[in-house]
Amino acid sequence: NGRVSMIAAMILAVVIGQQPVFHDVPATFLCVVGGVTAALSVKTLRSRSNFYAPVLIIVAGYLAGALALGLASGWPIEEIGLRGLWGALNGLVSAGLTFFLLPVAESVTHITTDLTLLELSDPSRPLLRRLSVEAPGTYAHSVAMANLVEAACNRIGANGLLGRVGCYYHDIGKVKNPQYFVENQIPGNNPHDRLKPLQSAQIIKAHVTDGLALAAEADLPDAVAAFIPEHHGTTEITYFLDKAKKIDGNQTRNIEDFTYPGPKPRSMETAISMIADSVEAALRVLEDLTPQKIEEAIHHIVRTKVNAGQLDQAPLTLQQIEQVKQAFLVVLSGMYHNRIDYPESSGGISAAWQPPPETARSSR
Structure with missing residues (x-):
């Protein structure tokens, strides 16, 4: 300063x-x-x-x-x-x-300088190397999320480098049980199918506490470690909560068992990471993405977070939130842009391409 x-x-x-x-x-x-x-x-x-x-x-x-x-x-x-x-x-x-x-x-x-953040952003750091090897899907998600957060932070005058590095480490706790997170699963092999919803929710929640433990072991700065609990805030693990409701009906249950421990985001960078985490994950579910559909998805997720009070403790103004949404839209429109179909006669692949029979047989 x-x-x-x-x-x-x-x-x-x-x-x-x-x-x-x-x-x-x-x-x-x-x-x-x-x-x-x-x-x-x-x-x-x-x-x-x-x-x-x-x-x-x-x-x-x-x-x-x-x-x-x-x-x-x-x-x-x-x-x-x-x-x-x-x-x-x-x-x-x-x-x-x-x-x-x-x-x-x-x-x-307890002030983290840019030099330290740059050192922590090195992919060869032990934690990041472990994440990329043991949980490659989570690592890819973290990198994509980091691009969003850095762009948004720079747009509103927050610390873009801190936002990027925080995203790299926000899900490091998933290395403890990577197979229980969808981005690391092989299609058709979901271990949650063999568990009760409460058990699944506890495993999902544990990646926060596991991440904080790994951050402490690696001596990560507080500013970076804060991304681990704050990017989830006190949101509910809705997938398994809804699954439990369908199985148990109206049976009384403790909602805290299906809720992340928090705290809610307390900085601009962690608040933006919360939005980016949900946006990046949601867009992987949608098909036929267009700039309009991306914009509507971003708006829906931001509105949901605001209405749930998850951004109440973050120093973000409404104007800054709008700027964050616009920054996300620019980055995501570039990530999910359309490509032209290359002629198959020249070795290209079109939208209607199918592997030839001999390739399918040789891959077995």
Whole structure:
């Protein structure tokens, strides 16, 4: 936050300037120049290269400050050069210390930086690698969902990178029992067919607590781990609740047994992930998707979440929700666009294509 950094730099400059050792040195002015320059120059740190430009700007700021102060005070050129050199060295050392002390600062303040998020987004990370191997359907869903959430977050000014990374990890608990989730199942082999609805609901709910346990083991930041429970909020596991009602009739049952533990989304990013999770899953069920059908599905899901009070604790305005819907529509229209039929004579595949008999026989 540039504004907070500027205020902190000014306060620190005043404190340093009041120290006895600096009474004869205009340290306050140079500290203000260096601190404000640093606060204004560092906007994003997503790679090592993002360090270089701010360091050069800070060095230039110190040199300019020393030159201005020296000319105003009548310093000799050697004195100006020495002050500028010390200031430039201070900028270089400060940048180096920042790079090495950043992990410590993150652990103390619980603030997750972009550098950490980028590290967590690496597909070779143990949890993501395990998810892609043991629950490939869930992994594919997470990646598709991440594209939606990042676009929507960027549209409304939220943290798009946090939204993307949170989606990568939001369903990691499914690696405990991947075969119980439809996206990982082989057609015709659904283990829930052999279970009672209550048992199935408990297994589905468990992926939240399992995910939080895995997140704690992997030492995921709180901001990322929050996606695990909050993307479901306190919604009901309606499929198995309806199944239980059909089997048991009006028999009294505890609705909490068929409800996710929550909490409801408490940030813009987790709220958007809740909507995206439902939208991405719902569109896989629909056929003959058109932009109009996609838009209507998005609107229906958002209205359902709002009416259920699932977004009550999220800092989203109605205008931002509309922007989220529009961002989803743009991304999803691109994902589900139509393709032309390529001639089968040239080795292409059309909508009416069927595998030839010899291919079917050889695959057995």
